[in-house]
Amino acid sequence: MSKSLTLSSIALLLACTTPAFAASNVDLTVKGLITPNACTPTLSGGGMVDHGKIASKDLVQNNPTSLPRVTLQLSITCDASIPFAIKPIDNRSGTSTGSSDFGLGLINGNKRLGRFYLTPLNMLADGVSAQPIASVDGGRTWYSERNWELQTLWGAGAVDDATTLLPIKSLVLDLEVGASIARADQFDFSDEAPIDGSATLEVMYL
Template structure:
């Protein structure tokens, strides 16, 4: 009997030892979420550039017809949190582009379409970034294509995948800022009158999407 009891006690002690070893480790989990700065992008007048009514008799039949430059204000506000960010513009009327309509000094990537009426292409327009500031600091436009190196820019905007940002020093890297103000200058060019269907109203219908992204 004593041997049996002794054996039973030995097993009980071994079980207690194993149980103690099973509770000598635990997992620590560290959780949280890091969110980007909450930035807001807005354009004055809902971003509408209105050329009003243009009489067909004003248009040259054989030459492109540049119109006056018009502007809208650009505002980006990130509150109190500085961030590095950039803009891309996507032409929603790219299929209506008129090749060469912007003239010298512009590439086709900087040519945004003005829509089509009756299968005829209405024209094109350019977009230029100007007067960029963060508080009292003057900013200078820079750009890159895709994930390429940043370069100085004259402000003329090419369509995505080109991306635009701004520097506040001689170093060509995006500045970390909390607010930005600037101007989008738009210049429309109407197609040759002989290439338009002037038997009906021809609407000017340029549309582009601006996307703010964090760098």
């Protein structure tokens, strides 16, 4: 026991008396993978949801007003079966009345008009039923998610396994677009106000 303590003390003494030198260099690594496979996403209707003109008097004054839900079909076709995810980008960032939803723009200077959100339905991966899944850690782990939200990646998993992203050649699903206008009594509708929501769905190869 005493010999061990003595050796430890000597080692500690040597460590304390050895001069410390700062490294004069640092490494930087650039990595990636160029894949021969690519995926092409398409949205029916040109990706346009148009609610037309809505009379301000028809908006709920003291609560949000839900707009009719519209369903678009999202198709993603790849050159080969590969794992990929969808990254949502809010092109009106900072204007949503919900932290996980997309914004509808600003009116009256700096007031948030409302929000819209996306719900995946009837998902088919290479013709087989699949379930919508999501990841909050860049695709390392996945979980079942019925409502796709911002700040996550979206993907498709087998109906009996939400923890694994499927490699897919053809993904087809209905994308239900829901929207709501914030309580109307906070806005001045003396002039027409545009509903100005915009999102980008980016395919990421994992």
